[in-house]
Amino acid sequence: xxxxxxxxxxxxxxxxxxxxxxxxxxxxxxxxxxxxxxxxxxxxxxxxxxxxxxxxxxxxxxxxxxxxxxxxxxxxxxxxxxxxxxxxxxxxxxxxxxxxxxxxxxxxxxxxxxxxxxxxxxxxxxxxxxxxxxxxxxxxxxxxxxxxxxxxxxxxxxxxxxxxxxxxxxxxxxxxxxxxxxxxxxxxxxxxxxxxxxxxxxxxxxxxxxxxxxxxxxxxxxxxxxxxxxxxxxxxxxxxxxxxxxxxx
Amino acid sequence: xxxxxxxxxxxxxxxxxxxxxxxxxxxxxxxxxxxxxxxxxxxxxxxxxxxxxxxxxxxxxxxxxxxxxxxxxxxxxxxxxxxxxxxxxxxxxxxxxxxxxxxxxxxxxxxxxxxxxxxxxxxxxxxxxxxxxxxxxxxxxxxxxxxxxxxxxxxxxxxxxxxxxxxxxxxxxxxxxxxxxxxxxxxxxxxxxxxxxxxxxxxxxxxxxxxxxxxxxxx
Numbered sequence: 001x002x003x004x005x006x007x008x009x010x011x012x013x014x015x016x017x018x019x020x021x022x023x024x025x026x027x028x029x030x031x032x033x034x035x036x037x038x039x040x041x042x043x044x045x046x047x048x049x050x051x052x053x054x055x056x057x058x059x060x061x062x063x064x065x066x067x068x069x070x071x072x073x074x075x076x077x078x079x080x081x082x083x084x085x086x087x088x089x090x091x092x093x094x095x096x097x098x099x100x101x102x103x104x105x106x107x108x109x110x111x112x113x114x115x116x117x118x119x120x121x122x123x124x125x126x127x128x129x130x131x132x133x134x135x136x137x138x139x140x141x142x143x144x145x146x147x148x149x150x151x152x153x154x155x156x157x158x159x160x161x162x163x164x165x166x167x168x169x170x171x172x173x174x175x176x177x178x179x180x181x182x183x184x185x186x187x188x189x190x191x192x193x194x195x196x197x198x199x200x201x202x203x204x205x206x207x208x209x210x211x212x213x214x215x216x217x218x219x220x221x222x223x224x225x226x227x228x229x230x231x232x233x234x235x236x237x238x239x240x241x242x243x244x245x246x247x248x249x
Numbered sequence: 250x251x252x253x254x255x256x257x258x259x260x261x262x263x264x265x266x267x268x269x270x271x272x273x274x275x276x277x278x279x280x281x282x283x284x285x286x287x288x289x290x291x292x293x294x295x296x297x298x299x300x301x302x303x304x305x306x307x308x309x310x311x312x313x314x315x316x317x318x319x320x321x322x323x324x325x326x327x328x329x330x331x332x333x334x335x336x337x338x339x340x341x342x343x344x345x346x347x348x349x350x351x352x353x354x355x356x357x358x359x360x361x362x363x364x365x366x367x368x369x370x371x372x373x374x375x376x377x378x379x380x381x382x383x384x385x386x387x388x389x390x391x392x393x394x395x396x397x398x399x400x401x402x403x404x405x406x407x408x409x410x411x412x413x414x415x416x417x418x419x420x421x422x423x424x425x426x427x428x429x430x431x432x433x434x435x436x437x438x439x440x441x442x443x444x445x446x447x448x449x450x451x452x453x454x455x456x457x458x459x460x461x462x463x464x465x466x467x468x
Contacts, residue, residue: 102353
């Protein structure tokens with residue numbers, strides 16, 4: 001079977017003649033196969049929302065988590081191979097703990113992001129370990145500096161965002177996000193907007209099974225701690241989205 | 250049998266310690282740190298003009314007492330890490346951070362070390378701070394701290410004369426007289442008084458030479 005990269009795509013140690021590393025690009029494809037995750041940087045915090053496809057009615061709600069806490073003040077949302085994401089989060093937790101033990105300060109988010117970026121990059125160098133097949137969104141809220149949101153991709157590029165989407169429906173999600181006025185939005189409103197994008201724009205009811213919304217936030221209300229969005233708020237958001245649908249019809 | 254050489258060289262083979270008196274005190278605008286200048290090996294003064302005021306970062310200093318080798322290497326490590334962190338984070342390190350790094354080194358290696366440190370400086374978040382890190386590797390934040398063999402002679406003096414929020418002049422007098430008194434009474438301390446004033450504008454170093462040291466009750 002020939003693809004574009006044939007011959008130059010066996011190992012991350014080979015550049016193609018046009019300067020690409022195909023193994024890393026294939027890792028991106030793994031992320032694009034996964035369901036969508038969105039992160040929004042609002043006026044008073046950061047909110048993550050993930051479209052989780054329910055594979056079987058036998059699965060307990062909330063299982064197969066895709067948001068994680070690092071320390072108390074940083075949240076990470078993953079898309080792609082969840083196991084790879086969990087590995088990076090484990091590394092992040094170690095970094096955060098070591099930093100705190102050594103300096104008695106909590107790790108600033110841009111320092112953690114830089115360190116994870118360096119960690120992810122190492123796996124694009126050798127032919128005996130594969131690159132990570134996941135993207136991460138890292139978010140935090142600080143009283144003085146305000147909210148911050150970063151995204152790390154399998155090629156280790158880490159960029160700061162106001163609003164970001166990763167996974168299958170990221171193109172459509174990004175279009176919707178760019179229409180929002182994020183600097184004026186509160187986190188509670190963001191919960192509704194994310195629900196709307198995930199349920200209406202991204203999720204295809206004909207093709208895919210039912211979905212579950214997993215949402216978490218770090219905001220003024222949670223006093224800068226990363227917490228799951230209360231179930232009640234998510235249910236209200238889903239109701240609101242259904243109401244919107246009826247209005248438009 | 251009496252071995253002349255062995256007896257004569259005994260002192261020089263003893264570990265080099267900073268006999269020492271060091272003081273750090275917070276005042277209205279920052280901190281003032283001061284130290285004597287004697288490093289001894291037994292009863293031989295190896296260096297009579299030592300600089301015990303060791304910079305860790307632009308506005309963070311440490312005062313070293315105990316084994317000279319131990320304290321030098323640790324302050325070197327902490328200086329390295331504070332510089333690395335400040336570049337990584339893009340902001341000035343706090344005295345708290347540097348002090349906690351000292352603590353980590355002192356505590357984790359306590360079996361091998363004989364080192365006590367006072368970490369003092371100014372940062373935009375907490376202003377002037379003084380942290381005392383005694384022999385076992387504990388850490389305590391204090392309005393003022395003394396250390397070294399000469400500090401035993403200063404407990405009464407400090408308790409009676411320290412005030413919160415002193416002016417720079419008052420604080421300078423407080424430390425200078427303190428070190429002077431300790432030099433007079435403690436055999437392990439001597440030489441000149443080295444001072445540094447650390448506030449938001451940076452560090453100003455001063456020295457008071459032996460002949461200018463105030464003479465207290467002396468017969």
